[in-house]
Amino acid sequence: MAQATPKIRVRNLYKSFGSNHVLQGLDLDVGVGESVVVIGGSGSGKSVLLKCILGLIEPDAGSIEIDGKETVGLTGRERDEVMAKFGMLFQGAALFDSLPVWENVAFGLIQAKGTDRKAAKAIAIEKLAAVGLGPEVATVWPAELSGGMKKRVSLARSIATNPEIIFFDEPTTGLDPIMGDVINDLIVDCVRDLGATALSITHDMASARKIAHRIAMLWQGKIIWAGPVSDIDHSGNDFVDQFINGRADGPIKMQVGA
Amino acid sequence: MPLLAPIGRVLLGFVAATGRLSIFTILAASHCVRPPLFPRLILRQMVEIGYYSLPVVGLTAIFTGMVLALQSYTGFSRFNAESAIATVVVLSVTRELGPVLAGLMVAGRIGAAMAAEIGTMRVTEQIDALSTLSTNPFKYLIAPRLIAGLTMLPLLVVVADIIGVFGGFLIGVYRLDFNAANYLRLTWEFLKTIDVVSGLVKAAVFGFLIALMGCYHGFHSRGGAQGVGAATTNAVVSSSILILAFNYAITAMFFGE
Numbered sequence: 001m002a003q004a005t006p007k008i009r010v011r012n013l014y015k016s017f018g019s020n021h022v023l024q025g026l027d028l029d030v031g032v033g034e035s036v037v038v039i040g041g042s043g044s045g046k047s048v049l050l051k052c053i054l055g056l057i058e059p060d061a062g063s064i065e066i067d068g069k070e071t072v073g074l075t076g077r078e079r080d081e082v083m084a085k086f087g088m089l090f091q092g093a094a095l096f097d098s099l100p101v102w103e104n105v106a107f108g109l110i111q112a113k114g115t116d117r118k119a120a121k122a123i124a125i126e127k128l129a130a131v132g133l134g135p136e137v138a139t140v141w142p143a144e145l146s147g148g149m150k151k152r153v154s155l156a157r158s159i160a161t162n163p164e165i166i167f168f169d170e171p172t173t174g175l176d177p178i179m180g181d182v183i184n185d186l187i188v189d190c191v192r193d194l195g196a197t198a199l200s201i202t203h204d205m206a207s208a209r210k211i212a213h214r215i216a217m218l219w220q221g222k223i224i225w226a227g228p229v230s231d232i233d234h235s236g237n238d239f240v241d242q243f244i245n246g247r248a249d250g251p252i253k254m255q256v257g258a
Numbered sequence: 259m260p261l262l263a264p265i266g267r268v269l270l271g272f273v274a275a276t277g278r279l280s281i282f283t284i285l286a287a288s289h290c291v292r293p294p295l296f297p298r299l300i301l302r303q304m305v306e307i308g309y310y311s312l313p314v315v316g317l318t319a320i321f322t323g324m325v326l327a328l329q330s331y332t333g334f335s336r337f338n339a340e341s342a343i344a345t346v347v348v349l350s351v352t353r354e355l356g357p358v359l360a361g362l363m364v365a366g367r368i369g370a371a372m373a374a375e376i377g378t379m380r381v382t383e384q385i386d387a388l389s390t391l392s393t394n395p396f397k398y399l400i401a402p403r404l405i406a407g408l409t410m411l412p413l414l415v416v417v418a419d420i421i422g423v424f425g426g427f428l429i430g431v432y433r434l435d436f437n438a439a440n441y442l443r444l445t446w447e448f449l450k451t452i453d454v455v456s457g458l459v460k461a462a463v464f465g466f467l468i469a470l471m472g473c474y475h476g477f478h479s480r481g482g483a484q485g486v487g488a489a490t491t492n493a494v495v496s497s498s499i500l501i502l503a504f505n506y507a508i509t510a511m512f513f514g515e
Contacts, residue, residue, distance in 0.1 A: 112392035
């Protein structure tokens with residue numbers, strides 16, 4: 001997809017932790033309104049990529065542009081302005097234990113946008129409804145929720161401020177297949193309704209096929225293949241074929257045992 | 259060379275940790291004085307540190323005062339110096355034992371809780387979630403705890419001083435047969451403002467250190483439940499050692515001459 005100014009443009013991104021070179025010159029574009037899913041094995045650097053874009057980890061080298069503006073090294077108010085464009089669904093939901101569900105959902109509205117608590121609560125209940133949860137859930141505590149409900153609440157939190165960009169970190173991990181599909185449908189609906197740009201990371205191919213316009217494969221710190229979701233089954237790339245078919249044999253060798 | 263390498267590694271590790279702690283302290287302190295602050299969160303932490311620590315600090319203080327009076331009596335009675343007991347109790351409690359014991363008890367109760375709470379938030383990505391919601395974790399999590407620690411420990415020590423002296427009074431009057439009015443007169447006679455003020459300064463410093471260590475170790479915890487456990491232990495041990503070290507430094511500053 002050729003875009004003059006991609007929503008997210010990553011160029012030559014490097015990140016190492018000691019001798020572990022996680023990202024090694026990664027390039028990635030995500031167009032406006034596009035949903036891109038990055039696939040790759042455990043420990044391949046998918047989460048590090050997301051955290052670098054979000055500014056939670058400082059890359060060693062490279063460029064990350066959001067709407068054409070360089071974001072590497074931004075701090076303070078400038079960083080806050082960029083972060084206001086983002087929503088994020090964390091792998092483990094990352095709900096705040098000390099706040100009831102509605103305050104979790106309304107957190108960004110109250111803290112970052114200064115919305116008064118009454119109005120924020122009304123919006124939170126509206127967003128909970130958008131992810132299929134009733135108003136009775138608003139006042140319970142995160143510890144009382146099942147895994148699927150936590151993911152839904154986290155999804156409601158990620159869309160509460162109507163972000164321009166939403167990140168999904170392993171959205172279906174730890175859920176049964178039916179609940180996983182429910183979450184996938186909600187992600188597709190929410191992204192479409194908001195007109196948002198989405199970047200997801202997963203190794204669940206069913207999820208990737210459902211929520212992606214484009215899929216990119218991360219291997220040894222680089223994107224080794226990227227293309228429309230319809231091309232994934234005939235990518236002509238042995239690494240991609242092995243990964244999407246879940247075969248032990250192939251160019252990707254897993255470290256087993258000591 | 260094989261001998262020098264491990265020493266160098268330890269030294270480099272120590273320098274790196276000192277640098278990390280210094281940067282953390284400066285950042286945290288700067289967020290304590292720069293708006294916006296979170297009054298609701300500060301108040302919640304004040305209640306947690308100040309109000310809920312009252313029983314443990316009060317019990318520690320009263321038994322300490324009672325023991326001080328008893329021990330002083332066994333020593334001073336040999337020299338017919340029983341009249342010094344009230345003075346020894348009040349000076350020991352206000353200058354040293356009130357702030358130090360309150361600090362150590364609060365370090366065990368609050369420092370551990372802070373490290374565990376913030377550490378759990380770190381390993382469950384709640385701190386990352388704060389950042390993605392345009393909320394600075396230093397402002398939201400660290401600053402309220404530091405402000406509450408700094409302000410609440412002096413108040414706790416005022417209470418500890420009163421209860422500690424009262425413990426000595428109970429033993430003095432009901433066990434050692436002092437005249438109550440005479441005991442109180444001896445307590446007041448030798449007590450100076452500097453005795454109380456030095457204790458309160460110590461308390462403020464200890465409160466800041468307890469909150470700082472709890473937040474620092476929690477904020478940098480890694481690796482799940484084991485990491486949070488280690489952070490909790492490190493918070494209590496480091497704040498306890500710092501309390502004792504700073505106690506000496508502040509004592510030398512006030513009473514060194």
